[in-house]
Structure formats: C-alpha cells, structure tokens
Amino acid sequence: MSRLLLCALALLLGACASTRERSLYAQLGGRAGIERLVMIAVEKVHDDPRIGELFAQTDLEYLRERLVEQVCQLADGPCEYTGLSMPDTHSGMNLSEREFNWFVEDFEAAMREAGLPLAAQNRLLARLARLRGEIIRQ
Amino acid sequence: MRVVWLYGLLLCAQVAGAADGRLLGSGGVLSVDGAAGGGLVPWAVIAGHSEGREWDVSAAASMLDSGDYDVRAAAVALGWRNRLELSFARLSLGLDGLVERGRFPDRRLDADVIGAKWRLAGDLVYERAPQLAIGMQWRRSRDAGLVGLAGAEDDRGVDVYLAASKLWIAGIGGRRTLASLALRSTQAHQLGLLGFDDTRSLTLEGSLAVFLHPHWLLGLEYRGKPDRLGFAPEDDWADLFVAWLPDKQVHLAFGYADLGSVGGLDGQRGWYLSLRGAAP
Numbered sequence: 252m253s254r255l256l257l258c259a260l261a262l263l264l265g266a267c268a269s270t271r272e273r274s275l276y277a278q279l280g281g282r283a284g285i286e287r288l289v290m291i292a293v294e295k296v297h298d299d300p301r302i303g304e305l306f307a308q309t310d311l312e313y314l315r316e317r318l319v320e321q322v323c324q325l326a327d328g329p330c331e332y333t334g335l336s337m338p339d340t341h342s343g344m345n346l347s348e349r350e351f352n353w354f355v356e357d358f359e360a361a362m363r364e365a366g367l368p369l370a371a372q373n374r375l376l377a378r379l380a381r382l383r384g385e386i387i388r389q
Numbered sequence: 390m391r392v393v394w395l396y397g398l399l400l401c402a403q404v405a406g407a408a409d410g411r412l413l414g415s416g417g418v419l420s421v422d423g424a425a426g427g428g429l430v431p432w433a434v435i436a437g438h439s440e441g442r443e444w445d446v447s448a449a450a451s452m453l454d455s456g457d458y459d460v461r462a463a464a465v466a467l468g469w470r471n472r473l474e475l476s477f478a479r480l481s482l483g484l485d486g487l488v489e490r491g492r493f494p495d496r497r498l499d500a501d502v503i504g505a506k507w508r509l510a511g512d513l514v515y516e517r518a519p520q521l522a523i524g525m526q527w528r529r530s531r532d533a534g535l536v537g538l539a540g541a542e543d544d545r546g547v548d549v550y551l552a553a554s555k556l557w558i559a560g561i562g563g564r565r566t567l568a569s570l571a572l573r574s575t576q577a578h579q580l581g582l583l584g585f586d587d588t589r590s591l592t593l594e595g596s597l598a599v600f601l602h603p604h605w606l607l608g609l610e611y612r613g614k615p616d617r618l619g620f621a622p623e624d625d626w627a628d629l630f631v632a633w634l635p636d637k638q639v640h641l642a643f644g645y646a647d648l649g650s651v652g653g654l655d656g657q658r659g660w661y662l663s664l665r666g667a668a669p
C-alpha cells in the first residue's frame with residue numbers, strides 16, 4: 252500500500268515539474284489566441300439560458316474588446332485594460348455565487364474548445380477567480 | 390433491494406429540486422459514512438452542488454472486499470443551500486473470514502449513521518482560507534447483542550468532527566488540487582460496526598486529491614482510527630482512489646483501500662467501488 256501511495260505522489264510531483272516554462276500569455280496563444288478564446292467565451296455566455304439574458308442589452312463587440320484586454324493583461328501580456336472597474340461595470344446586477352460559477356463553466360468550456368492546455372486553462376481561471384469578490388453582490 | 394429504494398428516492402427528488410450552482414466535483418463523493426468527501430474521509434464541503442437557495446439529494450452505494458470481509462454501504466445526503474448537509478448511511482459488514490474460522494455465527498453486522506454537517510465559514514474555491522465545517526454523526530449498531538458479546542461497551546455513540554478543505558484551481562501540475570483535514574472525536578470501533586467504547590478518542594484524517602482532467606480525480610486518503618477494542622486491534626485506514634465525474638449527477642469512485650487489522654484478522658485490503666447519483 253505505501254508503495255502505491257509513493258508511486259502516486261511521484262506521478263503528481265512529476266506533473267508539477269513540467270509546467271511554468273512559458274508565460275501564460277504565450278500559452279494562451281498570444282493576442283490571436285486570446286481573441287479566439289474571448290470570441291468563443293462571449294458566445295457561450297450569451298447563449299447560456301442560465302445567464303444569457305443578462306447580456307441582452309450589451310454591446311457584445313465592446314465587451315469582447317474589453318475582455319481581450321483584460322485577459323491579456325491578467326496573463327502578463329502587453330496590453331492595458333481600458334474598461335470600467337469590475338465593481339462599476341457589474342454594479343446593480345447583484346450577481347450571485349451561482350451566476351459567477353455558471354460564467355466560469357462557460358468560460359472553461361470555451362477554453363477547452365479553444366484547445367488550450369489544461370494547466371494554462373487553470374492558471375487563467377485562477378487569476379479570473381480572484382476577481383470574484385469585486386464582481387458578485389455589487 | 391436497498392439500492393432500488395435509494396434510487397427510487399433519487400427519482401422522487403428529481404422532480405423536486407435542481408442544483409447546479411457550484412462547480413463540478415465541489416461536493417466530493419459520499420463517503421462510507423454518508424458525509425460528502427472522499428471515499429473514507431469527510432471534507433468540509435456540503436454534498437451535491439447547491440448554492441444560493443438551491444438544495445439537492447445525493448445517494449450512493451459502495452462496496453469493498455478486503456479478503457476476509459466485505460463492507461457494503463448505502464447512503465443518502467441532502468445538501469441545503471451550500472450550508473447544511475443531512476445524511477443517512479447504513480453500513481453492513483460481512484464476516485466470511487471469521488465465520489469460516491468458526492469464530493463468529495453466520496451473520497452480518499450492520500450499523501446506521503445519521504449525519505449532520507454545517508459549513509461554518511469560507512469557500513472551498515474562492516477564498517484564501519479553507520472552507521470550514523463542523524459535523525456530527527450519530528452511530529448505532531443494529532446488532533447490539535453481538536457487539537456486546539464481542540467486547541464493545543456500548544451499542545451507540547456520537548462522533549463530532551471539524552473539517553477544513555481547500556481547492557487550488559491551478560494546483561499541482563496546474564491541475565485543480567484539493568487538500569482536506571478533519572479532526573474527529575469518536576467512540577466507534579471500526580465505524581461502529583463492532584460497537585462503541587465509553588471513552589472518546591481523537592483522530593486525524595486527511596485527503597489529497599488532484600483533478601488530472603476536468604472529469605477525473607485521483608486521490609489519496611488517510612483515516613486515523615482509535616484502537617480500544619481489547620480482543621481486536623484496530624489500524625488506521627488508507628486508500629488510493631480514482632473518481633470519474635462525467636457530470637454533476639453521476640460520480641463513480643474506484644479505489645484500493647488498506648484497512649489493516651479488523652476483528653482479529655490482519656492485512657485486510659482490497660478494491661472498492663462507489664456509485665453516486667444526484668438529483669437531478
């Protein structure tokens with residue numbers, strides 16, 4: 252049994268060593284990769300029956316542009332986010348924990364569809380997740 | 390039969406409530422005791438995927454074969470608003486190894502566990518601090534006479550535990566990684582299947598699990614156990630499991646567990662399988 256445990260640990264640690272050699276921005280495929288990802292993600296969110304309605308009045312082209320900047324900046328890419336602050340843009344929506352998770356699920360599905368490596372998906376998601384406190388219940 | 394009953398209950402619940410407010414897998418599977426967590430160890434998570442005003446019901450059937458024994462468990466758990474979990478589990482221990490050696494009458498030993506868990510603070514995924522929960526498990530042997538003969542002082546006992554769990558989205562190898570610890574005060578011998586002691590013991594339990602893939606979880610667990618039954622030493626348990634979570638309804642866990650010495654027979658280890666369904 253203990254040998255089994257050791258073996259599993261070794262596997263986990265092995266997986267550990269193989270990441271982090273490229274910047275997240277590069278792993279996402281640079282500007283073009285991020286544009287593609289955001290294109291898919293906005294479409295998924297917009298089509299999601301659970302939250303799509305929230306975007307009924309939204310200028311999707313504008314949203315995509317801001318999201319590309321934001322994701323690029325979060326991934327340490329050469330961009331500057333020029334949109335509203337997270338609390339300001341989501342204020343009045345009183346978004347719930349559930350709605351945030353559904354957005355995350357759509358975003359994950361988009362990252363999968365864009366063919367991003369799982370570690371890159373998770374690194375980006377971890378950075379987006381840190382914004383939750385500024386987005387829900389505003 | 391019991392399984393049919395369980396899934397019947399799930400079907401009823403299917404009509405009633407829907408919960409998909411939390412991320413896939415954030416309710417763990419149902420442990421043998423009925424509490425949400427790994428296969429053997431409770432986590433600080435609430436069963437199912439409820440968030441906000443949602444609630445849902447999960448049910449699981451598990452079996453383990455350790456050579457001389459087999460353990461069967463059937464459990465249901467209600468998760469309410471990602472805050473409260475109420476569970477019921479029936480455990481059943483088959484004693485073929487003891488019966489063959491003429492040490493025990495040809496019977497199974499059964500025990501019931503009623504559980505409650507309350508999320509005290511924190512969020513498994515989104516906060517720096519771990520999610521904390523407190524839980525209680527009211528355990529009762531259904532074979533009071535037999536476990537009394539076998540040396541147990543009592544046929545019922547209450548566990549209290551405090552659990553802390555944390556998930557890192559980009560953890561080990563950039564994979565979602567969950568770590569969990571639980572501190573338990575218990576009177577039970579082998580989960581209560583062999584009865585209870587009058588004195589309490591403090592035990593420590595832990596899990597480490599990694600989502601190798603969004604739908605595949607690989608985990609290690611360790612469950613410290615008391616050792617107070619005179620005739621039969623009791624060892625800590627450990628297991629290695631793989632769980633497949635195709636969606637929020639169905640989770641299948643498959644593992645290899647080392648139970649150590651049970652009822653006087655050493656080296657009890659073997660495979661286990663647990664199927665969990667949730668509604669809807």
Ligand code: HEM
Nearest residue numbers: 302305306308309317318321334335340350351354379382
């Ligand atoms: C980490 C998660 C999120 C990020 C990074 C994010 C980012 C953004 C950005 C950059 C904008 C445009 C900012 C601007 O107007 O200048 C925006 C707007 C918006 N967001 Fe989010 N958002 C997140 C989560 C959510 C969630 C969970 C919802 C709802 C389920 C949501 C609903 C909206 C809506 C409806 C707008 C458009 C507002 C309008 O039409 O003016 N967002 N978001």
